[in-house]
Amino acid sequence: MDEIKIFAPATVANVACGYDVMGFAMKDIGDTMNIRKIASKKWVIENGRGCEGLPIKPTENVIGVAVEAMMQAYGKPIDHGFHFYTTKNIKPGSGLGSSASSASAAVFGVNRILGKPFSRKELVKFAMEGERAASGSAHADNVAPCLLGGFTLIRSYDPLDVIELQYPDMLYASVVHPQIEIKTSDSKKILKKDVPLKDAITQWGNVGGLVSGLAKPDYELIGRSLQDVIAEPARSKLIPYFKKAKEVAMQEGALGASISGSGPSIFALSFSRKIAESIAIAFNNVYASNGILANVYISQVNSKGTQVLE
Amino acid sequence: MDEIKIFAPATVANVACGYDVMGFAMKDIGDTMNIRKIASKKWVIENGRGCEGLPIKPTENVIGVAVEAMMQAYGKPIDHGFHFYTTKNIKPGSGLGSSASSASAAVFGVNRILGKPFSRKELVKFAMEGERAASGSAHADNVAPCLLGGFTLIRSYDPLDVIELQYPDMLYASVVHPQIEIKTSDSKKILKKDVPLKDAITQWGNVGGLVSGLAKPDYELIGRSLQDVIAEPARSKLIPYFKKAKEVAMQEGALGASISGSGPSIFALSFSRKIAESIAIAFNNVYASNGILANVYISQVNSKGTQVLE
Numbered sequence: 001m002d003e004i005k006i007f008a009p010a011t012v013a014n015v016a017c018g019y020d021v022m023g024f025a026m027k028d029i030g031d032t033m034n035i036r037k038i039a040s041k042k043w044v045i046e047n048g049r050g051c052e053g054l055p056i057k058p059t060e061n062v063i064g065v066a067v068e069a070m071m072q073a074y075g076k077p078i079d080h081g082f083h084f085y086t087t088k089n090i091k092p093g094s095g096l097g098s099s100a101s102s103a104s105a106a107v108f109g110v111n112r113i114l115g116k117p118f119s120r121k122e123l124v125k126f127a128m129e130g131e132r133a134a135s136g137s138a139h140a141d142n143v144a145p146c147l148l149g150g151f152t153l154i155r156s157y158d159p160l161d162v163i164e165l166q167y168p169d170m171l172y173a174s175v176v177h178p179q180i181e182i183k184t185s186d187s188k189k190i191l192k193k194d195v196p197l198k199d200a201i202t203q204w205g206n207v208g209g210l211v212s213g214l215a216k217p218d219y220e221l222i223g224r225s226l227q228d229v230i231a232e233p234a235r236s237k238l239i240p241y242f243k244k245a246k247e248v249a250m251q252e253g254a255l256g257a258s259i260s261g262s263g264p265s266i267f268a269l270s271f272s273r274k275i276a277e278s279i280a281i282a283f284n285n286v287y288a289s290n291g292i293l294a295n296v297y298i299s300q301v302n303s304k305g306t307q308v309l310e
Numbered sequence: 311m312d313e314i315k316i317f318a319p320a321t322v323a324n325v326a327c328g329y330d331v332m333g334f335a336m337k338d339i340g341d342t343m344n345i346r347k348i349a350s351k352k353w354v355i356e357n358g359r360g361c362e363g364l365p366i367k368p369t370e371n372v373i374g375v376a377v378e379a380m381m382q383a384y385g386k387p388i389d390h391g392f393h394f395y396t397t398k399n400i401k402p403g404s405g406l407g408s409s410a411s412s413a414s415a416a417v418f419g420v421n422r423i424l425g426k427p428f429s430r431k432e433l434v435k436f437a438m439e440g441e442r443a444a445s446g447s448a449h450a451d452n453v454a455p456c457l458l459g460g461f462t463l464i465r466s467y468d469p470l471d472v473i474e475l476q477y478p479d480m481l482y483a484s485v486v487h488p489q490i491e492i493k494t495s496d497s498k499k500i501l502k503k504d505v506p507l508k509d510a511i512t513q514w515g516n517v518g519g520l521v522s523g524l525a526k527p528d529y530e531l532i533g534r535s536l537q538d539v540i541a542e543p544a545r546s547k548l549i550p551y552f553k554k555a556k557e558v559a560m561q562e563g564a565l566g567a568s569i570s571g572s573g574p575s576i577f578a579l580s581f582s583r584k585i586a587e588s589i590a591i592a593f594n595n596v597y598a599s600n601g602i603l604a605n606v607y608i609s610q611v612n613s614k615g616t617q618v619l620e
Contacts, residue, residue: 020507021515155519155535156512163531165522197540200489200510202466204333204517209465210477211518215525221473230507 001113003036005309008105009149009302010090011097012173013141013268016226016258017206021154023097025144025302026173031098032309033105034085035115042081050088062130066103067110069129073256074117082110091295093181095261098143103130108147108306120147120305124162142261149305168217171301172276174254176245176283177265179293190234199229203306219255221272226256226269231252240266241286248282273298311423313346315619318415319459319612320400321407322483322577323451326536326568327516331464333407333455335612336483341408342619343415344395345423352391353377360398373438376413377420381441384427392420401605405571410452413440414562418616430615435470446619450467452571461524461617478527481611482586484564486555486593487575489603492548500582509539529565529581536566536579549574551596558592583608 008028013023031050037045041218043058058064063084071078084106090098111118118126127143144152145163151165206225213221236242236259249257249268253275257268268279280296287294319340323333341360342489348354353368368374373394381388394416400408417436421428428436437453454462454472461475523531546569558595559567559578563585567578578589590606597604 018514018518020511021518153515153518153522155515155531157515161519163519163522165518166525191507194504195507195510197501197503197505200505200513200540201330203510204328204514205463205467206466207514207518208328208331208463208475208521209471209473211521212463212473212525215353215476215522221465224471232509 003034004109004112005207006033006035006105006109006306007031007309008033008101008108008146008306010297011100011142011145012175013097013139013145013261014228014231014259015151015210016228016232016256017203017210018141018153019203019228019231020139020141022151022207022210023141024151024167024173024296024304025145025149026175026299028299029089029292029297031090031101032087033102033109034232035106035109035113036083037080038083040081041079044081044083046083046085048085048087050091051086054092060133062099062103062134063106065133066107066127066130070107070110070118070123070126073126074114076116082113091177092196094177095182095259095263095265096175097142097146097261099131099134100127100146103127104143104146104306106130107118110168112308121162125145125160145305146200147306149303150301153211165211166215167301168214168219172270172273173297173299174249174268174270174276174283174300175265175297175299176280176287177295177297178240178246178287179295180240180264182263190238191231195230202229222269223255226258228258232258235259235263239266240292241290242266245283245286248286249279252278252282313344314419314422316343316345316415316419316616317341317619318343318411318418318456318616320607321410321452321455322485323407323449323455323571324538324541325461325520326538326542326566327513327520328451328463329513329538329541330449332461332517332520333451334461334477334483335455335459335610335615336607337612338609339399339607341400341415342412343412343419344398345416345419346393347390347423348393350391351389353525354391354393356393356395358395358397358404360401361396366403370443372409372413372444373379373416375443376417376437376440380417380420380428380433383436384424388424392423401487404487404545405492405569405573405575406485406487407452407456407571409444410437410440410456413437414453414456414616416440422618426491431472434472447562455615456614459613460611463521468575475521476525477611478524478581480581481610482580482583483607483611484559484574484586484589484593485570485607486590486597487605487607488550488597489605490550490574492573500548505540511543512539527591530545532579533565538568542568545569545573549576550602551600552576555593555596558596559589562588562592564589574581
């Protein structure tokens with residue numbers, strides 16, 4: 001195989017209570033990447049539509065960094081290089097796992113061309129190195145669901161332990177991306193290094209409730225558990241009209257709503273496409289009526305993760 | 311119905327990572343309580359075997375406090391009182407939910423005599439008032455599994471939201487109670503009011519992993535998730551030979567081991583009775599060889615909770 005085309009989905013990390021540990025993949029939105037062997041032994045990165053402004057130097061781009069980490073682990077010399085051409089539908093800085101999507105597509109595609117030396121789960125740690133390059137922290141809550149699909153839990157970072165959670169088929173995400181930019185690194189800085197034990201207990205009660213609600217499934221429990229007392233109170237201040245957007249989502253019948261990743265995107269979960277559509281319209285209205293451009297998306301949870309196209 | 315005999319099981323709260331929110335009930339060990347109507351309109355508390363030193367004044371005893379909370383909610387006057395006679399197999403101060411057992415038996419039995427005006431879940435909040443009287447904090451992580459059986463999660467304390475978790479049939483607890491006393495109030499004081507966000511994230515990753523492992527079931531995941539970076543590091547210092555006891559449990563094949571409630575009892579979980587027995591013997595040897603009296607127990611997880619006897 002000399003050439004391959006990959007789809008890597010957008011992802012919602014944190015999922016309210018699951019700060020730094022939970023995430024899920026979306027179905028119909030994501031990036032595509034063409035990867036082909038080239039004779040020269042290097043990684044050549046070409047920016048397609050939606051990649052404007054991203055670095056193309058392999059040591060600075062998430063693709064180059066993630067693939068380099070993978071080749072180090074692969075250990076065997078290869079007699080060629082790779083050319084990567086990315087088309088981005090997930091805008092960098094959206095809070096929808098744009099860097100995770102690039103890193104995941106790259107390691108997934110190269111792994112296929114090399115004959116699958118690594119499992120999907122093993123690819124997570126290489127893609128995490130891309131995240132480190134993008135945001136300064138090797139978080140896995142986007143790359144894990146991007147590669148594996150579904151809802152994932154990072155039970156532990158050291159050693160890395162990625163859990164594929166049970167979840168119901170009928171679960172829809174509505175997402176709004178107001179066109180303002182928040183850097184993950186800035187959004188991390190806003191959080192305190194220590195938290196009240198009382199709040200931490202509330203948070204892990206909700207994590208337990210969400211995991212249980214997804215597994216049973218119990219939609220009301222999922223809804224009651226979609227609460228974040230750690231990150232949302234601080235980070236929501238960086239997102240204009242967050243409170244209003246959350247309010248309209250709940251009015252339309254969302255199970256719950258919170259910030260996607262470090263924002264500014266906002267997600268809501270619901271159990272029917274009809275409700276998910278109403279929420280998306282309401283989301284859009286909040287921003288349109290206040291003169292802020294916004295993209296909205298509706299998607300079922302993606303059970304497949306990163307895929308070969310065609 | 312004028313008289314009733316109740317069994318209320320011992321319980322293991324916290325369950326490693328689930329500080330203040332998780333607990334499970336044991337099957338073959340617990341307290342029994344005879345409750346009968348009496349003509350005088352008061353609560354009479356009589357201490358049977360194992361209750362030595364417990365207060366008998368209803369305003370000071372968990373039974374009286376819990377039943378009083380329940381009668382306040384009941385709201386209707388009754389033309390009689392109740393006599394409570396308790397036989398304790400769960401030693402107060404053991405960390406096995408002794409006060410929870412008394413409070414749960416009392417409210418469960420009185421509720422039956424009154425014709426079940428309250429559901430089991432509703433009884434939890436009355437029994438919590440007993441816990442407040444015993445330890446100064448109205449925690450629910452013992453009374454919820456004691457009343458409901460199985461594994462429970464307190465998703466939220468305000469409002470109270472008790473979740474009955476899915477868990478596998480084949481799950482055994484081995485427990486050792488070294489005969490030293492630690493007061494819950496002292497054991498709470500040893501914990502800091504603030505925790506590093508990093509540790510809190512580790513803890514909620516494990517809570518998610520444990521809830522998922524119990525639901526799937528995935529015994530290895532249960533084992534990997536039975537880790538506590540919040541309470542165990544501080545509280546284990548109050549328990550002699552804790553490290554050694556945990557070590558022998560793991561050597562015998564435990565999925566994991568930690569402190570039961572606020573200690574000094576230590577629990578281990580395993581997936582077979584044979585392993586559970588080996589752990590119990592090893593637990594006992596640790597304390598016997600160091601001249602400390604200890605009781606050991608083996609039990610499957612109790613799916614029924616508090617029950618009427620006969």
